[in-house]
Amino acid sequence: MTSAKHAPDAFSKGKTPTFEVSARESLADHQLRRNLGKATKTIRGKRAEAVGEMPDWEELREAGRALKERTMRHLDHYLVELEESVKRAGGHVHWARDGEEANRIIAEIARSHEAREVVKVKSIATDETRLNEHLESEGIEAVETDLAELIIQLAGETSSHILVPAIHKNRAEIRTLFMRELGLDDLSDEPEALTEAARLYLRKKFLGAKVGVSGANFAVAETGTVCVVESEGNGRMCTTLPPVLVTLMGIEKLIPEWRDFEVFMQTLPRSSTAERMNPYTSFWTGVSPESGDGPEEFHLVLLDNGRTDVLADEIGRQSLNCIRCSACLNVCPVYERTGGHAYNSVYPGPIGAILTPQLVGIGKPGPDSLPYASSLCGACYDVCPVKINIPEVLIHLRGKVVRNHQDNDGLKGKLDPENVAMQVMAKTFSDRRLYEAAQRLALIGQWPLARSGTIHRLPGKLSGWTATRDLKALPKETFRQWWKTRKNRSGS
Amino acid sequence: MSAREEILGRIRRSLRDVPSGESPEDVAVERGYRKKDEAPHEEIVDRFAEHVAEYRATVHRVGEDELPAAIERALRERGVGRLVVPADLPEGWVPEGVEVLRDGADGHRLTNGELDRSDGVLTGCSLGISQTGTIVLDAGEAQGRRALTLLPDYHLCVVREDQVVGLVPEAIERLGETVRTEGRAVTFVSGPSATSDIELIRVEGVHGPRTLEVLISG
Numbered sequence: 001m002t003s004a005k006h007a008p009d010a011f012s013k014g015k016t017p018t019f020e021v022s023a024r025e026s027l028a029d030h031q032l033r034r035n036l037g038k039a040t041k042t043i044r045g046k047r048a049e050a051v052g053e054m055p056d057w058e059e060l061r062e063a064g065r066a067l068k069e070r071t072m073r074h075l076d077h078y079l080v081e082l083e084e085s086v087k088r089a090g091g092h093v094h095w096a097r098d099g100e101e102a103n104r105i106i107a108e109i110a111r112s113h114e115a116r117e118v119v120k121v122k123s124i125a126t127d128e129t130r131l132n133e134h135l136e137s138e139g140i141e142a143v144e145t146d147l148a149e150l151i152i153q154l155a156g157e158t159s160s161h162i163l164v165p166a167i168h169k170n171r172a173e174i175r176t177l178f179m180r181e182l183g184l185d186d187l188s189d190e191p192e193a194l195t196e197a198a199r200l201y202l203r204k205k206f207l208g209a210k211v212g213v214s215g216a217n218f219a220v221a222e223t224g225t226v227c228v229v230e231s232e233g234n235g236r237m238c239t240t241l242p243p244v245l246v247t248l249m250g251i252e253k254l255i256p257e258w259r260d261f262e263v264f265m266q267t268l269p270r271s272s273t274a275e276r277m278n279p280y281t282s283f284w285t286g287v288s289p290e291s292g293d294g295p296e297e298f299h300l301v302l303l304d305n306g307r308t309d310v311l312a313d314e315i316g317r318q319s320l321n322c323i324r325c326s327a328c329l330n331v332c333p334v335y336e337r338t339g340g341h342a343y344n345s346v347y348p349g350p351i352g353a354i355l356t357p358q359l360v361g362i363g364k365p366g367p368d369s370l371p372y373a374s375s376l377c378g379a380c381y382d383v384c385p386v387k388i389n390i391p392e393v394l395i396h397l398r399g400k401v402v403r404n405h406q407d408n409d410g411l412k413g414k415l416d417p418e419n420v421a422m423q424v425m426a427k428t429f430s431d432r433r434l435y436e437a438a439q440r441l442a443l444i445g446q447w448p449l450a451r452s453g454t455i456h457r458l459p460g461k462l463s464g465w466t467a468t469r470d471l472k473a474l475p476k477e478t479f480r481q482w483w484k485t486r487k488n489r490s491g492s
Numbered sequence: 493m494s495a496r497e498e499i500l501g502r503i504r505r506s507l508r509d510v511p512s513g514e515s516p517e518d519v520a521v522e523r524g525y526r527k528k529d530e531a532p533h534e535e536i537v538d539r540f541a542e543h544v545a546e547y548r549a550t551v552h553r554v555g556e557d558e559l560p561a562a563i564e565r566a567l568r569e570r571g572v573g574r575l576v577v578p579a580d581l582p583e584g585w586v587p588e589g590v591e592v593l594r595d596g597a598d599g600h601r602l603t604n605g606e607l608d609r610s611d612g613v614l615t616g617c618s619l620g621i622s623q624t625g626t627i628v629l630d631a632g633e634a635q636g637r638r639a640l641t642l643l644p645d646y647h648l649c650v651v652r653e654d655q656v657v658g659l660v661p662e663a664i665e666r667l668g669e670t671v672r673t674e675g676r677a678v679t680f681v682s683g684p685s686a687t688s689d690i691e692l693i694r695v696e697g698v699h700g701p702r703t704l705e706v707l708i709s710g
Contacts, residue, residue, distance in 0.1 A: 075507070171691055207605070232699050282679055
């Protein structure tokens with residue numbers, strides 16, 4: 001098997017390019033754009049249908065939002081409750097400050113069971129901590145069992161979509177890959193045949209594995225129940241068959257009570273795969289060795305890795321409500337054209353644009369560019385099943401990025417024309433006299449730039465504003481002037 | 493300081509804006525969504541059958557007294573020779589002429605290999621959810637442990653009409669008791685396993701039983 005190339009992303013040590021640079025590369029890949037366009041359009045349509053069936057969709061969204069808000073505002077309380085519940089049910093709980101600590105804990109568990117191989121069900125948290133790389137360095141092979149994850153693992157690539165990570169590959173590419181990597185002499189490129197090849201290959205892995213590794217969609221503080229929502233059955237395999245199960249979950253993934261599934265089990269499947277319900281959902285509560293049902297040993301690893309920093313920001317906090325449905329990716333006009341790789345993060349799309357810079361911290365050029373990867377159209381907010389106001393957080397983060405520049409770039413940052421302009425604007429907008437004077441000045445100032453009602457290019461350092469769009473030239477009369485004269489006219 | 497103490501400390505510092513007197517219940521949660529399907533039960537069962545079938549599972553409606561014959565027919569048509577059943581499957585359900593692998597019989601738990609080599613599994617269920625066409629297994633009566641309904645390639649599942657509820661909240665409420673008191677594992681099955689990972693073309697049957705057949709008995 002080829003070893004993954006591990007392209008640097010926001011969570012690895014290497015520096016990542018900005019969105020602008022990466023997007024240019026993605027946009028030049030016509031195959032990628034065709035695959036993406038087809039995929040996102042299909043899911044968008046199906047989702048609208050699945051949601052349209054629900055007369056109480058808005059009430060469910062609101063309940064989901066409120067439940068997550070309750071969880072975040074009392075996260076310490078609920079985490080302690082979760083820990084007690086899991087232990088009561090016979091499980092072990094570990095806490096990891098960062099990705100490295102989580103990886104060490106998981107590797108140690110695998111080593112203590114002399115496992116040379118672990119079977120994994122798709123988990124973005126383990127992508128974030130780069131668990132596979134770490135296990136590999138300790139001589140333990142991590143076998144991805146989700147079909148798409150297997151495809152990209154065999155290809156040595158990284159995911160480009162939360163839900164369908166191999167959305168950028170077509171059947172012919174997958175056929176060639178499987179024949180080479182699984183050592184098959186002949187294989188059709190029909191999706192059925194490709195799926196069957198993966199089933200046979202992975203069945204042996206499932207039956208032989210000593211340790212399974214999973215992520216978690218939800219964990220219930222009240223009961224200690226952990227939940228994995230999936231389609232293929234590899235999640236059931238990984239969480240049921242190996243004698244040892246390790247689940248890595250971000251500390252934000254918990255929900256207060258069992259009852260709360262009545263909300264999330266309605267909103268997640270419809271938002272995610274656009275189905276009434278996904279094929280398989282597993283809920284387990286600790287272990288029950290005497291019944292022979294499921295693993296004998298269960299470990300839950302609770303991961304911080306920047307989440308407590310996100311929590312500290314009162315506006316950014318709502319980003320932690322995310323239940324990873326990926327609806328916001330599919331409706332995003334930017335994602336639809338650039339795909340996931342341009343974000344250089346395990347969390348792509350609109351949610352990635354707000355989660356990534358907050359998790360890794362403001363001040364890195366790659367992640368700092370992500371809040372700008374949006375036209376602020378708001379479609380992501382409309383579809384979000386927990387009502388995360390993504391545009392609001394995007395704007396808030398843009399402010400943070402700019403302020404960070406001001407604070408750290410010294411005089412150069414303070415004199416940056418965009419900065420100066422924003423500062424002057426803030427002052428001007430807050431004073432009516434200044435505002436009206438500025439409007440008059442602008443009308444005079446624009447004459448060298450405007451051509452037949454449009455400004456195509458701004459000079460010098462402001463050229464960034466017009467590099468990819470034209471500005472409408474200012475009209476001869478401002479709204480305020482028009483209103484005043486209109487009032488006078490009608491008053492006379 | 494342990495990681496646990498450090499993370500909890502970070503959380504408390506991050507939540508300084510939350511008033512110290514605020515309790516979780518002070519954060520209002522408006523549960524304004526539907527809790528119960530008020531339609532006649534007949535209609536709820538009809539919709540359950542429709543929704544299960546839409547996942548490309550095979551669905552049959554049978555009278556209670558026709559159940560054994562329906563089971564026998566389904567197994568014969570599928571060509572099942574070696575049939576896995578949970579220890580407490582009702583006696584009358586098992587047809588003659590089929591080799592029965594009863595889990596836990598004579599103290600022998602079937603191995604994963606035996607389950608893998610079988611031709612299919614026959615179980616009951618805990619609940620059916622009409623809204624979503626979901627079959628709920630909770631390791632209760634006539635269901636067995638999770639591996640039984642996972643490794644065989646064919647799952648024949650009996651759902652009694654009185655086990656069908658309307659909406660997801662009704663199912664979650666009914667399951668709460670066993671989860672809280674016994675901590676039993678719960679599995680939602682909505683059609684056979686499926687993937688849309690290759691060009692978003694849906695392929696039924698990846699890892700679980702590739703064929704799901706449901707008998708709704710009234």
